[in-house]
Amino acid sequence: xxxxxxxxxxxxxxxxxxxxxxxxxxxxxxxxxxxxxxxxxxxxxxxxxxxxxxxxxxxxxxxxxxxxxxxxxxxxxxxxxxxxxxxxxxxxxxxxxxxxxxxxxxxxxxxxx
Amino acid sequence: xxxxxxxxxxxxxxxxxxxxxxxxxxxxxxxxxxxxxxxxxxxxxxxxxxxxxxxxxxxxxxxxxxxxxxxxxxxxxxxxxxxxxxxxxxxxxxxxxxxxxxxxxxxxxx
Numbered sequence: 001x002x003x004x005x006x007x008x009x010x011x012x013x014x015x016x017x018x019x020x021x022x023x024x025x026x027x028x029x030x031x032x033x034x035x036x037x038x039x040x041x042x043x044x045x046x047x048x049x050x051x052x053x054x055x056x057x058x059x060x061x062x063x064x065x066x067x068x069x070x071x072x073x074x075x076x077x078x079x080x081x082x083x084x085x086x087x088x089x090x091x092x093x094x095x096x097x098x099x100x101x102x103x104x105x106x107x108x109x110x111x112x113x
Numbered sequence: 114x115x116x117x118x119x120x121x122x123x124x125x126x127x128x129x130x131x132x133x134x135x136x137x138x139x140x141x142x143x144x145x146x147x148x149x150x151x152x153x154x155x156x157x158x159x160x161x162x163x164x165x166x167x168x169x170x171x172x173x174x175x176x177x178x179x180x181x182x183x184x185x186x187x188x189x190x191x192x193x194x195x196x197x198x199x200x201x202x203x204x205x206x207x208x209x210x211x212x213x214x215x216x217x218x219x220x221x222x223x
Contacts, residue, residue: 004155031209042119042201042215043156050209090155094209101146102203102211104155 003027006091006105012113013078013085021076021108023091032074033092033102036060043090049074078110086112117204117214125220132189134217136202137182143207145178147187150199150216159200160187194223 004025013019025032031050035043045058049068063082068074074093078085088109094102117138126132138145144163148156162169162178162185169176175188189196202214 033211035213040218043213045210045212048210088153092156092211094211100144100205100209101158101161102148102156104157106155107153109153 004091004093004103004105006089006108008108009106010109010111012111015112016080018077018079019110021078021089021091021110023074023076023105025072025074025091025093025103027093027095027103028071029093029095029103030071031094032068033094034058034064034066034074034076035090035092037088037090037107039088046076046089085110117202117212119200119202119214119217121217122215123218123220125222126192128192128194128221128223130192132192132196132219132221134187134200134219136185136187136214138185138202138204138212138214139183140204140206140212142180142204143209144205145176145185146203146205146211147174147176147185148201148203148213150201152198156201189219192219192221194221197221 007022033048034046047066049055065077090107091105092102119136146161147159150156160171162176173190178185199216201216
């Protein structure tokens, strides 16, 4: 089936550790995005990539890093510099072929313990 | 931040009633979209309205857009318990950047 796969669904991190959230899409979309959602809140853009080997910071990029080495993959690393990383993370992709709509994965819950 | 705002933050109605939620935004847009999110899940696209359109319908959904006021509304008619979810507006710039609102939590009571 076509879509966006995020893994893991649930992740626990000890303070001081880096963790990487995986995002893979088989929709052949050029653009990919990472959003953070805190309980009862809207979505805030962390990073986005319009094309392979290029990405841009969003509104809350501090403490996060990304890479876009392949079109289908856009992993997000939550570094130890992110002071309050506990949140729900959503990966998404879009393309002109999708009518400029954005498709989301099912999200990953990250908890710092 | 270019995040939009939605109101009300929460809305509770009886099944069969209509639900209206509003979105205000700050940027110039190429189009505006509405999405639905069930608890703990990803967002799902509902409807898109372009900046040169004023109203659009899709099934029980009706969306309006007023670019002079930088606002949009989503009307869900004849609501059902299955409509219970959070609803988000997203403004899309000409550079294909998406900015989401803060969301309206809708509860439809059977």
